[in-house]
Amino acid sequence: MAVEDPDDPQLETDAREISPTESHPREPTPEETTKQTDSEGEEEHLNDADRSKSVVTGGITLWATGVAAEVTRRLGIDRYLExxxxxxxxxxxxxxxxxxxxxxxxxxxxxxxxxxxxxxxxxxxxxxxxxxxxxxxxxxxxxxxxxxxxxxxxxxxxxxxxxxxxxxxxxxxxxxxxPWRTKAKLQGKRILRGCRKGAATLKHGTRVVISRLVDGVKFVSRRAISGGKWFTRRLIKVGSTIAAWYTRRSLITQLILIVAVVGLLYLLWRWYTSEDGKTEDTDTGKDAK
Known part of the structure; x- marks a missing residue:
């Protein structure tokens, strides 16, 4: 007769398989029950909110469709053609x-x-x-x-x-x-006529807007070209006046003017380059900090 070893791992495995805690599930605690109830209530609230939103959206859509149809019908009323x-x-x-x-x-x-x-x-x-x-x-x-x-x-x-x-x-x-068929036929004709009138009005309005935009661009372009021509004429006139004045001066005076202009340009260039150098030094100092 075989004697079972109490330290045998197989016995522990068999004991776990028939554990009373696993064969009989435990009852949820009050806290778990409360959490589950709150979760279900929140989910139901979200579903109600979604349904309400769908109803409101559907109502607004129907109202907008009705208003559009009525406006189109009124636009299509033409008693002369009817x-x-x-x-x-x-x-x-x-x-x-x-x-x-x-x-x-x-x-x-x-x-x-x-x-x-x-x-x-x-x-x-x-x-x-x-x-x-x-x-x-x-x-x-x-x-x-x-x-x-x-x-x-x-x-x-x-x-x-x-x-x-x-x-x-x-x-x-x-x-x-x-008869109701005659009434429906008349209203249908009005809606179709209103759609055609609306499309024609939109088309005409679009053409008018585009035409106005094109006219505006043409006007601005003409004004810009006219302003450029005026500025060019003034520049040529001023340049011609300066050239005529310069040519009437003596050779010594012309040389002095050339040296003065070149010196002024040189000073401006030195000032500009020194300002750029100060800016670069300042930026380098900030980066180093």
Whole structure:
């Protein structure tokens, strides 16, 4: 029978493998639990902050997009170009309302028509329509003008509160009576037209700015060249005057002037070189310290 040696390393290894502390994990201390709770709370707070930031960013983006679309739509409003579209829309809307059909005559919106833009044919006869695609409501003056000439007036912005269409025996249809597809189509046309106008305005503005910059550069260049020419003429004139004065002096005087000028230049050169030497000595002294 073999006797186990208490100093055998294998026994220590087996004991560690079946250690109760490893087979049963210890419970976390209160400090560790608090740290873990704080870490989870901080992470949750950061996630909430990120979500809030995303919501705010999305809201600002939607708001900016809406504002840009509205500005573009307003820029694209052109009631003169929309006149034909409005005439057709009013005629179709009223024909659907009374169960009639629109008579297409093939004339242009700008063709003189005596006040009748479109005609709707019904079982009881024909109905004449006049379109007023204006930016303001239709008043009594307009109703009085077309009374007896047309049966229906299409008013984009409705009728003024003081006006009474029934008194003039005129029916009124507004843009609110258009189908939603027609309304969406009109707004889409306006947005596209606004984009084109905006692009054209930006292009024109860029050309104007570039043109102004080029004109400015040309002006400065011309002024610089003119100033250079003036300075050159003055320099030549002064040089000619000095040369004429010098040539009228005697030979001795000319020699004295030459010696004086050379001596002055020499003194200036010595002063300049001595100043450079002092500067170098000062720098060398500072580096040595």
């Amino acid at each position: 006149a034909d579209f409005a005439e057709r829309a009013y005629a179709k809307a009223y024909a659907q309302k009374v169960g009639g059909t629109v008579i297409e005559d093939g004339t242009s919106v700008f063709t003189p028509d005596g006040g009748v833009d479109k005609i709707v044919k019904t079982s009881s006869g024909e109905i004449a329509i006049q379109s007023k695609h204006h930016g303001r409501a239709v008043g009594n003056s307009t109703l009085e003008e077309y009374a007896g000439k047309v049966d229906v007036i299409g008013a984009t912005n409705g009728v003024a509160e003081s006006a009474n269409p029934e008194a003039y025996d005129v029916d009124v249809v507004t843009a609110n009576d258009w």
